[in-house]
Amino acid sequence: MNSHKARLPGRALAVALSLLLFGAIGDGQAREKTAATPPGSSLDLANPLVGTASLDRKELIGNAPPPGEPLYTGMTTPGASLPQSATEAAPVNINADLSFPTGVPVAYDYRRPAMVGFTGGGSTYGARGAPMVMPVVGDWTVPPDYATSYYDKATEKASPGYYAVDLATFHTKVELTASQWTSLMRFTFPESHRSNVVINLRRDGGDVEVVNDHTIRGVATAGRRDHDADGPYFVAEFSRPFASFGTFHANLSDKGEGLGGEDVQAGRRNVSGSYAGGYVTFDTKAGDQVVVRIAHGHSAEEADQRLHAQDSDTDFDRVHASARAAWAKLFDRVEVSGGTPKQRTLFYSTLYHSFASPRMIARKGEHYTDAAGKDQVAAYDHYGPVPFWDTGRNQITLLMLLEPGVVQDIMRSELDRAHERGYMNTSFHGDHAVFLYDGAMQRGIPFDYASAYDALRKNATDPRGPRGYLAEYDKNGWISDIVPPGNPSPPYAGGKAGVATTLEYAWDDHALADLARRLGKKDDADLFERRSANYRNVFDPSTGFFRGRTDDGKWISPFDPAEPYYNFMMKEGSGWSTLWLVPHDVQGLINLLGGRDAFNARLDTFFSTPYQPKGICRDCTGVIGQYVQGNQPDQQAPYLYAWSGQPWKTQALVRRILADLYGSDASGYGYPGMDDQGSTSSWYALSAMGFYPVDPATPDYIIGSPIFDRVRLRLGNGKVFEIVARNNSDRNPYIQSATLNGKPWTKPWFSHSDIAEGATLVLTMGPAPSKTWGTDPNDAPPSMSAAKKDPQ
Numbered sequence: 001m002n003s004h005k006a007r008l009p010g011r012a013l014a015v016a017l018s019l020l021l022f023g024a025i026g027d028g029q030a031r032e033k034t035a036a037t038p039p040g041s042s043l044d045l046a047n048p049l050v051g052t053a054s055l056d057r058k059e060l061i062g063n064a065p066p067p068g069e070p071l072y073t074g075m076t077t078p079g080a081s082l083p084q085s086a087t088e089a090a091p092v093n094i095n096a097d098l099s100f101p102t103g104v105p106v107a108y109d110y111r112r113p114a115m116v117g118f119t120g121g122g123s124t125y126g127a128r129g130a131p132m133v134m135p136v137v138g139d140w141t142v143p144p145d146y147a148t149s150y151y152d153k154a155t156e157k158a159s160p161g162y163y164a165v166d167l168a169t170f171h172t173k174v175e176l177t178a179s180q181w182t183s184l185m186r187f188t189f190p191e192s193h194r195s196n197v198v199i200n201l202r203r204d205g206g207d208v209e210v211v212n213d214h215t216i217r218g219v220a221t222a223g224r225r226d227h228d229a230d231g232p233y234f235v236a237e238f239s240r241p242f243a244s245f246g247t248f249h250a251n252l253s254d255k256g257e258g259l260g261g262e263d264v265q266a267g268r269r270n271v272s273g274s275y276a277g278g279y280v281t282f283d284t285k286a287g288d289q290v291v292v293r294i295a296h297g298h299s300a301e302e303a304d305q306r307l308h309a310q311d312s313d314t315d316f317d318r319v320h321a322s323a324r325a326a327w328a329k330l331f332d333r334v335e336v337s338g339g340t341p342k343q344r345t346l347f348y349s350t351l352y353h354s355f356a357s358p359r360m361i362a363r364k365g366e367h368y369t370d371a372a373g374k375d376q377v378a379a380y381d382h383y384g385p386v387p388f389w390d391t392g393r394n395q396i397t398l399l400m401l402l403e404p405g406v407v408q409d410i411m412r413s414e415l416d417r418a419h420e421r422g423y424m425n426t427s428f429h430g431d432h433a434v435f436l437y438d439g440a441m442q443r444g445i446p447f448d449y450a451s452a453y454d455a456l457r458k459n460a461t462d463p464r465g466p467r468g469y470l471a472e473y474d475k476n477g478w479i480s481d482i483v484p485p486g487n488p489s490p491p492y493a494g495g496k497a498g499v500a501t502t503l504e505y506a507w508d509d510h511a512l513a514d515l516a517r518r519l520g521k522k523d524d525a526d527l528f529e530r531r532s533a534n535y536r537n538v539f540d541p542s543t544g545f546f547r548g549r550t551d552d553g554k555w556i557s558p559f560d561p562a563e564p565y566y567n568f569m570m571k572e573g574s575g576w577s578t579l580w581l582v583p584h585d586v587q588g589l590i591n592l593l594g595g596r597d598a599f600n601a602r603l604d605t606f607f608s609t610p611y612q613p614k615g616i617c618r619d620c621t622g623v624i625g626q627y628v629q630g631n632q633p634d635q636q637a638p639y640l641y642a643w644s645g646q647p648w649k650t651q652a653l654v655r656r657i658l659a660d661l662y663g664s665d666a667s668g669y670g671y672p673g674m675d676d677q678g679s680t681s682s683w684y685a686l687s688a689m690g691f692y693p694v695d696p697a698t699p700d701y702i703i704g705s706p707i708f709d710r711v712r713l714r715l716g717n718g719k720v721f722e723i724v725a726r727n728n729s730d731r732n733p734y735i736q737s738a739t740l741n742g743k744p745w746t747k748p749w750f751s752h753s754d755i756a757e758g759a760t761l762v763l764t765m766g767p768a769p770s771k772t773w774g775t776d777p778n779d780a781p782p783s784m785s786a787a788k789k790d791p792q
Helices: 002-006 011-022 300-307 316-331 341-354 395-402 404-421 433-442 449-461 470-476 498-518 522-531 534-538 583-592 596-608 637-642 647-660 679-689
Strands: 088-092 117-119 132-137 157-159 162-167 172-178 182-188 192-200 206-212 215-220 233-238 244-250 262-266 270-284 289-297 334-337 360-362 367-369 375-377 700-703 710-714 720-726 734-740 749-751 759-766
Touching (some): 132 172, 132 289, 162 316, 172 316, 215 300, 233 300, 262 270, 289 300, 316 341, 334 341, 360 367, 404 433, 404 449, 470 498, 498 534, 498 583, 534 583, 596 637, 637 647, 647 679
Parallel strands (some): 720 759
Antiparallel strands (some): 132 192, 172 182, 182 289, 244 262, 244 270, 700 749
8 A cells, every 4th residue: 555655646646545545524524614602501411321322333433342242432421410429319220239330339321221229429420329219100129120111312401410210110300410528419390299209229238227208328237349439428318398208128148949038117217238328208290390419428427427528508599509610610611613513522421521530539528438447627629530541641730731730739639548558659550640740840830749759659660569560671671471371362351461461561651751850860761761762672673563572572473463452461452552652752753664665654554454353352342443542552553644744644534533433323422331430431532633642741732634714722820722624615625825823834733832921822623734834843842762774
């Protein structure tokens, strides 16, 4: 393909080739242009249902899912919450007490037609939320045999801070909203003397008490995986007295059939055991409403305090209005105009989901429980752990742009947690907390970086710390893998992910070297800079891929770069997707692959070779060739053409990904794989505006192709960064020229210092690639390595 490309003359043929290689741009989007978005309407464009469905075009989903499993959705929630709140009122239509169909405890899937209940907890994935609450008119049953209800999708509505649905089976409308610490559920019942609300803990159970004629409280047992800010205690307060009540629990140890598998007693106030819960009954006329307010805490007293906190209003509509106002304050920082209605909806919906994490544990002055289980009073707004392997790649940069004050509190929270636990949070894989601190420092966000550095350095040098296989990494400069017995078919879940771990530690070390250098620690900087080149030690020149090695240094064989693995050599990816995992030294990777032309040829092949592995990777969806948008390892790859002199290919690819891999399904809500607490959403939000942070530890942003005519970003310091795309449309995705603050701009990237005091970037768009703009090697983004000079 590459040699054929060299023989094609003229701009017209270049456009034809670009369409062949990267696909028709904007297939998934409407063609018509519309007027600018009216001020203040952005909040109404956001739809939290976006992300709850899966893609449905075969060519986009690879060979997933495995038999007997549903295809991954974005696993987002359409429930009601505040930005980064620990509290969420959410619908549940997956009975995760029986199984996790996707292997992840997610509570909601848009494709499911029956509602199981609603939760008011703050679980990262709501299937762990407790208690479950369900309005049931007529007969009800003891969980896990939940009394479910069919619901008409046409009645399902979601917006920031609000969710509503009509339960057709029970002729009951459910509305949800939330404050910082309380979830509110409003049930509008039909006429019935048996309008029930059933409220219960999950499988592990606990204790539940009916306190009086309008209050139920309880505590989940230690078996509940309570890693969230809300705590295991709850209190639920009803807006009107109930006419009757009772309690129940299930006898999971009873292996018989029929009656006797549960214990239900009318009028009993206290109960313990699996699925412990209470039921309350109201005598209602048509249209009668019952509001349930739920709060959680690490003690019964804390739950009660939160229920009656100053902002915990008892009026549903006032709470909903306050939630809208909180989201509007955040959304007002980003204004877009142009694009299609669908594009604007997807943009504001992904922006909404981008603020799913980290979750606030306590506001300044409030109590919280630290890592040692001790009660503390927050000296600042205290946040839970950042999922660095996911959102550390992009969403933290969005926060740095829009909410640097929040970023300061997040950094303080992570550092305090490091002091409590002995090590900095690593989150799943790699050691990426350093991206947050180095990136924030380079963006001028004030902080005690010297103290943070001490904790980050301990992570990187203490073999007893969270960096697995650190001693091996230090000794050999790479991490080996163990060939599994029988060399089973991928994806193989065992192993050390030696290749990916080596690459990610090298990336971490480069950021740590930069931080050390800025703090005047030259020896440390030199040490970590040397280690940041370790990625080269797992590059196999004979195959042109990063490849696993056994502990004796031999290359693992057989090796097929198209096969995805969960932990063997790679981490949730293939050799193809892992090839691009060197964000800190893209030029070094270009050198390894043989220079610009060879690098571009490999990228072209990557995006055009059909995805046809033997193994089924359940979260490898949203594919373009070997590229997988549905998982993190290669999400930066479309932007790497900026280093290799062909930024027009980035522009075409970004447009294609935005159009085809988000919302192109029948529902319009589909995502390419799991959102991972805002990561996949942040990719869309940033790319739709026209730029992306390939390496969040640097202050640099790579220019893509904005889908809007104008973007106004109100930065955290009050300054405005504006991106204007002239002649923009789905037919004009290519940048012809650019100016920054009125001066010609030839670089396919910009740095934070270029926009920090406000700036206007004007891009002139056209229908054909410009082979001159952004192509000069001197205009390439920074990289650890220098380009190799061609021998003359």
